Amino acid sequence: MRIAVYPGSFDPITYGHLDVVWRAAAVFDKVIFAVLVNPHKAGPIFTTEERVQVIREAIAEACPAEVAVRIEVESFDGLTVDFCRRRNATFVVRGLRAISDFESELQMAHTNRKLAPEVDTVFFMTALEHSYLSSSLVKEIAAFGGDVGQMVPPSVSRHLAARGSGL
Numbered sequence: 001m002r003i004a005v006y007p008g009s010f011d012p013i014t015y016g017h018l019d020v021v022w023r024a025a026a027v028f029d030k031v032i033f034a035v036l037v038n039p040h041k042a043g044p045i046f047t048t049e050e051r052v053q054v055i056r057e058a059i060a061e062a063c064p065a066e067v068a069v070r071i072e073v074e075s076f077d078g079l080t081v082d083f084c085r086r087r088n089a090t091f092v093v094r095g096l097r098a099i100s101d102f103e104s105e106l107q108m109a110h111t112n113r114k115l116a117p118e119v120d121t122v123f124f125m126t127a128l129e130h131s132y133l134s135s136s137l138v139k140e141i142a143a144f145g146g147d148v149g150q151m152v153p154p155s156v157s158r159h160l161a162a163r164g165s166g167l
């Protein structure tokens, strides 16, 4: 069984992430959306539990049942490769939006391979129409009350609306 882990902060998930996981689910038997607990990034808008819940709802709403059944959502703490080992995953999935992503992704892929040679990283080129998206921009727009409806799945908008205007 080919199991892949798709790690990230996902604060919040965007249509770009959904596109990547959907395509990864066509390649692997199981893809585990792995939400990093406490990302070292300023001002998370959603708690880990909320991010997991938002992603679960987004997958249930966007993916056909035969795709959704191969996608799991979990949170993790610590090293991505340790989480991969615990889940018997031998692949890490990441999306590449632009050349600017390449350098840091290359560094992470090489470092992870050094730590765990049995875990390889597979990149998907984020769909062109989503390649401008980033969670941090979404976060900023939402913080100023802007409309992020075209950038994120409805589950994100719902959870943002549920908490009122302030983030």
Ligand code: PNS
Residues within 6 Å of the ligand: 007, 008, 009, 010, 036, 039, 078, 079, 080, 081, 107, 108, 109, 111, 112
């Ligand atoms: O969505 P992000 O913030 O770009 O995801 C980055 C992530 C979570 C993939 C990366 O920070 C990570 O793997 N963190 C877990 C700790 C770890 O394994 N660090 C070594 C990476 S080489």
